[in-house]
Amino acid sequence: MIVTEIKKLIQLFDRISLALALVSGGVLVCLVALTFTDVAFRYVFSSPFIGTQDLIAMGMVIVFFFALPLTSRINGHIVVDLLPEFSNDKLNMLREAFVKFLTLGIFMLLGWEGVLRAEEADMMGEATNMIEIPYRPFFYVLAAGCSLNAIILALETILLIAGERIDSLKIDDGEIIDMNDSGTKVL
Amino acid sequence: MTPVLVGCAGLVLLLVLMLIRIPVAIAMALVGMTGLTILNSWPAAVATLLTEAWTVATYYELTVIPLFVLMGNMASISGMSKDLYAAANAWVGGVRGGLAHATVIGCTGFAALSGSSVASALTLGKVAMPEMARFGYDKKLSAGAVAAGGTLGILIPPSTGFVIYAILTEESIGRLFLAGIIPGLILATLFLVTIYIQTLIKPEIAPRTKSLPVAEKIATLRRASSIVFIIFITIGGIYGGVFTPVEAAAVGAMLSFVFAYFRKSLALKPLGSALLQSVSTTVMIFLVIIGANIFSPFLALTGIPESLANTLLTFEIGPIFLLAIILITFIFLGTFLDGFAMMVLVLPIVLPIIIQSKIPELLDIAGSESDLKIWFGVIMVIVIEMAMISPPVGMNVFVVKGISKGISMKEIYIGILPFWVAMMVCLIILITFPQLALFLPSTMI
Numbered sequence: 001m002i003v004t005e006i007k008k009l010i011q012l013f014d015r016i017s018l019a020l021a022l023v024s025g026g027v028l029v030c031l032v033a034l035t036f037t038d039v040a041f042r043y044v045f046s047s048p049f050i051g052t053q054d055l056i057a058m059g060m061v062i063v064f065f066f067a068l069p070l071t072s073r074i075n076g077h078i079v080v081d082l083l084p085e086f087s088n089d090k091l092n093m094l095r096e097a098f099v100k101f102l103t104l105g106i107f108m109l110l111g112w113e114g115v116l117r118a119e120e121a122d123m124m125g126e127a128t129n130m131i132e133i134p135y136r137p138f139f140y141v142l143a144a145g146c147s148l149n150a151i152i153l154a155l156e157t158i159l160l161i162a163g164e165r166i167d168s169l170k171i172d173d174g175e176i177i178d179m180n181d182s183g184t185k186v187l
Numbered sequence: 188m189t190p191v192l193v194g195c196a197g198l199v200l201l202l203v204l205m206l207i208r209i210p211v212a213i214a215m216a217l218v219g220m221t222g223l224t225i226l227n228s229w230p231a232a233v234a235t236l237l238t239e240a241w242t243v244a245t246y247y248e249l250t251v252i253p254l255f256v257l258m259g260n261m262a263s264i265s266g267m268s269k270d271l272y273a274a275a276n277a278w279v280g281g282v283r284g285g286l287a288h289a290t291v292i293g294c295t296g297f298a299a300l301s302g303s304s305v306a307s308a309l310t311l312g313k314v315a316m317p318e319m320a321r322f323g324y325d326k327k328l329s330a331g332a333v334a335a336g337g338t339l340g341i342l343i344p345p346s347t348g349f350v351i352y353a354i355l356t357e358e359s360i361g362r363l364f365l366a367g368i369i370p371g372l373i374l375a376t377l378f379l380v381t382i383y384i385q386t387l388i389k390p391e392i393a394p395r396t397k398s399l400p401v402a403e404k405i406a407t408l409r410r411a412s413s414i415v416f417i418i419f420i421t422i423g424g425i426y427g428g429v430f431t432p433v434e435a436a437a438v439g440a441m442l443s444f445v446f447a448y449f450r451k452s453l454a455l456k457p458l459g460s461a462l463l464q465s466v467s468t469t470v471m472i473f474l475v476i477i478g479a480n481i482f483s484p485f486l487a488l489t490g491i492p493e494s495l496a497n498t499l500l501t502f503e504i505g506p507i508f509l510l511a512i513i514l515i516t517f518i519f520l521g522t523f524l525d526g527f528a529m530m531v532l533v534l535p536i537v538l539p540i541i542i543q544s545k546i547p548e549l550l551d552i553a554g555s556e557s558d559l560k561i562w563f564g565v566i567m568v569i570v571i572e573m574a575m576i577s578p579p580v581g582m583n584v585f586v587v588k589g590i591s592k593g594i595s596m597k598e599i600y601i602g603i604l605p606f607w608v609a610m611m612v613c614l615i616i617l618i619t620f621p622q623l624a625l626f627l628p629s630t631m632i
Contacts (some may be wrong), residue, residue, distance in 0.1 A: 025462030035437030067466035077210035
């Protein structure tokens with residue numbers, strides 16, 4: 001019963017992760033357009049935009065941290081799979097649970113520190129150099145991406161300890177996301 | 188416990204964590220933070236974690252990675268790879284082994300659009316493998332040409348490998364990109380020679396195909412001209428000082444979008460897929476850099492790199508022997524470690540040794556540490572390429588296996604072996620003539 005609920009919850013978070021990753025992709029396209037226009041203005045009109053680098057730096061915070069949860073769910077991180085899997089799947093699940101538990105620890109800590117740092121940045125009035133974009137909302141973006149990633153990892157850890165597993169997502173050429181577990185398409 | 192002992196324990200822990208399949212970036216962050224806590228304090232470790240995550244995400248120069256990855260993905264979905272292969276095939280397809288030659292030439296061209304070896308092998312492989320199968324090419328030769336040709340993706344600029352190396356060594360991304368051009372072309376030529384020799388010895392592995400009329404050949408070149416235009420603008424722009432690497436990447440990505448639009452290949456699903464793949468690749472690479480940036484200060488605090496350098500230098504090993512030891516270690520590590528993981532793990536230890544050794548004198552570049560770093564960057568990327576086609580963890584081998592039917596891993600590795608030897612020859616050439624890598628960066632405007 002609980003296992004089914006957790007799986008449903010992960011599928012819900014998968015949809016949020018996908019939506020965030022698409023926002024991340026959208027921001028990346030905006031950064032391409034911004035840089036291209038900046039270069040064009042510099043050469044054609046001899047007047048580059050002020051603050052392009054600031055916008056790119058803050059845009060990259062969204063690109064990176066909003067795409068983080070989906071990257072984890074598609075197993076997009078570099079892993080050294082040198083040793084073969086255990087023949088006993090229970091042992092594999094315990095190993096996977098331990099791996100996800102340690103990973104979630106890092107992201108939980110980073111998410112929490114991001115929240116604290118956002119408040120500190122607000123108090124100190126920290127902002128970018130050229131056009132003074134405040135850091136605070138972007139530390140919240142960092143915190144949101146890391147926290148969502150940590151929550152999904154926590155749910156996956158509980159599932160693995162309970163002896164169940166939810167398959168990772170896939171990005172295909174034709175179909176953007178394929179949910180292997182249920183066979184239902186997210187998009 | 189002395190710092191060196193803490194460092195050794197940290198390295199063992201890192202190995203254990205990686206063996207139980209914790210993502211490399213997370214393993215480095217965990218060990219780095221534990222070590223910093225022991226050698227400094229918990230608040231310092233936490234501060235390093237947050238600072239590095241923020242710094243890497245907001246680091247302007249690193250924007251070059253998602254932009255070039257996006258450019259490569261857009262080029263892939265817009266069918267430019269097909270045009271590239273068709274043009275190469277039209278011109279060299281008629282000679283013996285022509286389709287395999289065309290694969291390598293196509294990979295060389297696509298490498299100038301893509302910074303990833305896997306993307307190059309996947310994109311060109313999807314086009315070239317069925318074509319070679321249709322004309323009865325030997326599976327081993329086809330697999331070898333695609334897997335090896337694909338590795339050119341990280342040597343010929345733009346290259347994600349060079350960007351990571353540049354960040355880790357504080358070198359110029361633009362200069363490193365330019366340093367990869369001549370070695371990349373030499374390696375591509377060596378691959379072509381490898382195919383030629385194989386088909387000379389065993390002509391039956393690559394049946395001759397029909398040569399096309401000149402008019403058709405020229406037509407294929409016209410279709411591929413958009414690719415040449417993008418390459419000319421991006422790489423030429425960096426060389427001529429017109430663009431910074433980030434600007435060149437943005438211009439290249441924008442041009443790929445425009446060409447994809449005019450080719451009517453901007454359908455929602457492939458576009459969404461290209462965007463998602465671009466951002467997830469970015470996360471993968473950025474996370475490894477964050478992990479490395481947390482691990483490196485810990486390693487520096489332990490004093491292991493200096494101790495190791497001093498110990499090695501007291502043995503008074505000759506520079507050739509020392510370089511051979513380093514390269515053999517890299518090639519060995521590359522057989523089971525991911526290439527990027529190997530670079531971020533080993534570079535902080537090996538680079539100080541190389542700088543303090545007599546290797547710069549051997550190469551006749553003792554005067555400039557920057558030249559040494561750039562030359563070693565090219566060597567490092569070639570070794571990573573070798574890692575990508577070496578058993579048991581060769582990413583490009585998995586790609587070839589994934590896109591071709593009825594070929595065993597053993598057959599792929601046998602097919603790759605001659606190309607692996609070509610890479611060794613390229614390494615020897617670059618050690619003998621380091622100026623081949625340093626010439627273009629030295630003339631950069």
